[in-house]
Amino acid sequence: MELLAFGDTGWGDELFRATLMTIAVSITAMLIGFTFAAIFTPLKLSKYKSLNYIANTYTTIIRGVPELLVIYLFFFGGSGAIMFVASMFGYNEYIEINAFVTGSFAIGIISGAYSTEVFRGAIQSIDKGQFEAAEVLGFSKFKKFYKIILPQMLRLAIPNLSNVWQITLKDTSLISVTGLVEIMRQSYIAAGSTRDPLFFYSFAAVLYLLLTFLSMKLINRLEVKYSRGY
């Protein structure tokens, strides 16, 4: 227990901050993922074959290639890509992007592929009559989406999105290879300096379990909220 004391003598406060970092990266990655899903879900559902093809390439690659490899691509290739773009605008200094941005972007792209599939499934399982009814009633395209499709889609998507959240949360542990101090990295540092890996990695496992447990509780509440009227 001394090992977990807050302050200079223990690792309590460091691990607490690391846990906050894990939560921050997970949420950022999830939001980036939603942005990708918002772009690729319409492409998947589009009637144009070429647009479907683009979206399918994205989801197939991400779901078929290990997360760690994607993270290495971003970790080693990220600043190179940014510098290449910047050089086109005449900026030739060295640019370093921090581990938080690289990490949440890499995990976000992965999480986005899963979210895209979830949203696609949810929209496809909405009754066709709902779309037709909205059109017959003269809703504008915008209103049709926000007032009729989106609420029904969310209800159907939330249970599967909670899976995506769990996957995303666990995937953030992989960012530790880039040096971002989240739960895994902090445990690695603590384990190295105290020579007590068993304790710190087990404690990390407990922290992850706690996070998944608490987020499940929260998501269940959301589920209840969005299934009002059913």
Add this chain to the structure above:
Amino acid sequence: MDFELMINSFPKLIGATVITLKLLSVSLIVGLFIGLLFAILRLNKNFFINRFAYGYSYVFRGTPLLVQIFIIYFGLGQIEYLRSTILWAILKEPYWCAIIAFALNTGAYTSEILRSAFQTIKPGIIEAGKSLGISNKIIFYKIQIPIAIRQSLPAYGNEIILMMKGTSLASTVTLMDLTGVAKYIISTTFKPIEVFIVAGGIYLFMTFIIHNVIKFLEKRYSY
């Protein structure tokens, strides 16, 4: 694009794929047995046995695979007692530590897949077996297991692909699997995109093969 690097790194990456496939196949076989065992324990009516099996799958599905590997590889070596037993010969090898972690991890997911498959078997089928005078044991082996396997094929196919991606974590405990070698080439040449295309292509090819084999099996065993 450095095509020369892509061509040169291809044989090295293919060589590393062998290790990836070894890790995958051994841990899937062991994991399948663990999964079946825990699925049966989950269906047991004894409260403690049931909770124990549930706890196992909850812990292994709720924590990242990376933590599990680190606990087994770095953590277990710390227990003095283990070092004196015969188990140490296994636990000091990163290869076996990775396989133990993968097998326990995929075992947890497999147990959930099999459990739900067992639970969706219609009671009428089992009752029909009983009324024909077939013994419980034969009902289990000849009726329940084949139906459960068929039911769980699509989900298990996904699990195989997830596990294949999971084997990339072996590179964090010094094993030179496909991802490990890819990372090594990237960090020596600083050509991440080229290496990613080759290594990612190999992974995608494996995903493609697994996907089609499962699809074939699904068709073959559909009724």
